[in-house]
Amino acid sequence: MGNSKRAILLAFCLSNASALMYQIVWGRELGYIFGTSMYAISTVLTSFMAGLALGSYFFGKIIDGYNDKVRFFSYLEIAIGAYGIAMIAIFRIIHYLYLFLYDLFSWNQQIFVLSLFMLAFISLIVPTTLMGGTFPVISKIYNSEIKKIGKDIGIVYSADTVGASIGIIAGGFVLLPLWGLSKTAMIAALMNIFLGIFILNRLTGKEGGKYVKS
Numbered sequence: 001m002g003n004s005k006r007a008i009l010l011a012f013c014l015s016n017a018s019a020l021m022y023q024i025v026w027g028r029e030l031g032y033i034f035g036t037s038m039y040a041i042s043t044v045l046t047s048f049m050a051g052l053a054l055g056s057y058f059f060g061k062i063i064d065g066y067n068d069k070v071r072f073f074s075y076l077e078i079a080i081g082a083y084g085i086a087m088i089a090i091f092r093i094i095h096y097l098y099l100f101l102y103d104l105f106s107w108n109q110q111i112f113v114l115s116l117f118m119l120a121f122i123s124l125i126v127p128t129t130l131m132g133g134t135f136p137v138i139s140k141i142y143n144s145e146i147k148k149i150g151k152d153i154g155i156v157y158s159a160d161t162v163g164a165s166i167g168i169i170a171g172g173f174v175l176l177p178l179w180g181l182s183k184t185a186m187i188a189a190l191m192n193i194f195l196g197i198f199i200l201n202r203l204t205g206k207e208g209g210k211y212v213k214s
Contacts, residue, residue, distance in 0.1 A: 004203055005142060008070070011195045012138045012156065013163035015077060018188040019131050020167025022084060023048060024176065025185045029091045030120055033098055034113070043117050047124035054125070055132020063133075069141045074199040076133055081192030083127040088182050090123050135160065 023044055030040035059076075066072050097119060105112040135156070143152035167188075175184040 007203060008073075008138065008141055008199070009155070009159050011073075011077070011199055012134060013159040013166070014191060014195055015080070015131075015134055016160050016163030017167035017170065018080075018084075018191045020164045021171035021175065021184060021188040022087075022127070024168070024171045025181050025188070026087070026091075026124065028176075028181055033091075033094060033120070034116060039113060039117070043120045044124070047121050048128050048131075050121075051125050051128020051130075052132035052135075055129040055134075056136050058129070059133030060136035063137050063140050069137060070199060070203055073134065073137045073141065074196040074203075076130055076137065077192045077196030077199065079196075080127055080130045080134075081189040081194075081196065083130065084185060084189030084192060087123070087127065088185055094119060094123065 027037070027040050027044045030043055031037045034040045034043070063069060063072065098116065101112060101115045101119070105115055139153055139156050142156050171184055171188070175187060179187075
């Protein structure tokens with residue numbers, strides 16, 4: 001395996017680590033808004049599953065017609081990081097909108113909770129869709145031969161799983177107790193932005209990153 005492919009795989013692993021850090025942070029943030037972890041976890045999981053499915057479908061279709069796949073992945077990472085930073089402010093706005101929705105729907109608890117769910121879902125669907133796009137893009141970059149597709153996709157999926165494990169441990173047991181929600185989210189966002197810039201500057205090459213040599 002070439003150094004470029006190893007670097008791309010490592011970047012994908014770290015990208016998934018940041019995704020799980022976001023999931024932990026956003027779940028806690030929504031817990032403060034909903035007042036219960038059950039609704040918060042349900043909202044985050046629904047948003048993540050829907051976003052991952054949408055991103056995988058949408059970006060999986062368009063990446064075939066995009067020659068500059070490595071550069072495309074770097075832009076995805078930067079976009080995820082930028083939205084991760086924006087989410088810190090968005091959650092503050094949601095806290096204010098909570099009061100507005102309560103005044104509007106206080107007469108019906110079910111409608112009030114549903115309106116909160118929709119507000120949170122709309123806020124989270126964009127970054128989760130971007131995250132969902134990373135897997136098909138990396139799969140296209142990493143796999144170069146049809147006869148090796150099973151093995152290569154398995155390796156990509158393994159990197160996905162390892163990254164998720166790292167994110168849970170680092171986010172839930174190290175960063176969050178030490179620095180709190182906002183700083184943990186900021187670290188995850190800066191990881192995405194750094195990965196995107198690193199890939200853009202070091203791995204795209206003189207030909208604009210049309211491929212990663214195996």
